[in-house]
Amino acid sequence: MAITQTKLFLFSLIVSSTILTTKSELLSSKREKLTRFRLHVQNIIAGSNATVATVAQASMTNQSATLFGQVAVVDDVVTVDPETSSKNMGRVQGLVAFTSQSEMVLSMSMTFVFTEGKYNGSDLTVMGRNLLSLKVREMPIIGGTGLFRLARGYVRTSTYSSDLKKGLIVLVYDFYVYHY
Numbered sequence: 001m002a003i004t005q006t007k008l009f010l011f012s013l014i015v016s017s018t019i020l021t022t023k024s025e026l027l028s029s030k031r032e033k034l035t036r037f038r039l040h041v042q043n044i045i046a047g048s049n050a051t052v053a054t055v056a057q058a059s060m061t062n063q064s065a066t067l068f069g070q071v072a073v074v075d076d077v078v079t080v081d082p083e084t085s086s087k088n089m090g091r092v093q094g095l096v097a098f099t100s101q102s103e104m105v106l107s108m109s110m111t112f113v114f115t116e117g118k119y120n121g122s123d124l125t126v127m128g129r130n131l132l133s134l135k136v137r138e139m140p141i142i143g144g145t146g147l148f149r150l151a152r153g154y155v156r157t158s159t160y161s162s163d164l165k166k167g168l169i170v171l172v173y174d175f176y177v178y179h180y
C-alpha cells in the first residue's frame, strides 16, 4: 500500500514537473512585448454608492493636515472613457494609506481586474507611492496574471475631473506594460 502511494506520488511529481517545464518553455519562447493603453477609474468618495471605504485611522490622523495614518479600501469601476456611463472594463481593487506627515501621499497596492475584451480574466497589480500634489503621478506595475503573467512596467495617472458635490473623482490611467 505504502509503496503504491509513494509510486503514485512520484509519478504525479514527474507529470506535474513535465507540465511545468512545458509551460515555462512556452513562455520563454514567446517574446516580451510592450503594450500601452489608457483607462479611466471612477472613484466615488461619498454618497450611498461610494466605492472607497475608510477602514482605520490613527489617533493622530484628525490632527494631521496630510491625513497621516488613514487607511482605506477601494473597489472602483474601470471604464474606457471618462464618462461614468462608458464601457466598463472591470474594477480596480486594493488598499490605500496616507503615509506622509508632510505631504498628501498615498501608498497604494491595487489590482486592476479585467472582465471585458481580450484581457478578460487577467489582472495587473500596481504598487507604489502616489504624491497627490503632482499633476502626473507614476507608479510601478509589479506583476499580473493570465495574459499579464510576468508583467512589469509602470502607470502614469492624473485627475481627469473632480466633482466634490457629487463625490466623484475620475482618474486617467496610462499603462505601459511589458508582458509575454
Ligand SMILES: *[C@@H]1O[C@H](CO)[C@@H](O)[C@H](O)[C@H]1NC(C)=O
Pocket (backbone or CB within 6 Å): 047, 048, 049
Ligand atoms: C446609486 O446608484 C443607483 C443605481 O445606479 C442610482 O440609481 C442612484 O441614483 C445612485 N445614488 C447616488 C447617490 O448617486
Ligand SMILES: *[C@@H]1O[C@H](CO)[C@@H](O)[C@H](O)[C@H]1NC(C)=O
Pocket (backbone or CB within 6 Å): 058, 059, 060, 062
Ligand atoms: C476624528 O474625527 C472624527 C470626525 O470628526 C470623529 O468621528 C472621530 O472620533 C475622531 N477621532 C479621534 C481619534 O479623535
Ligand SMILES: *[C@@H]1O[C@H](CO)[C@@H](O)[C@H](O)[C@H]1NC(C)=O
Pocket (backbone or CB within 6 Å): 115, 116, 117, 120, 121
Ligand atoms: C469573461 O470571462 C468570464 C469567465 O471566463 C466569462 O464568464 C464572461 O462571459 C467573459 N466576459 C466577456 C465579456 O467576454
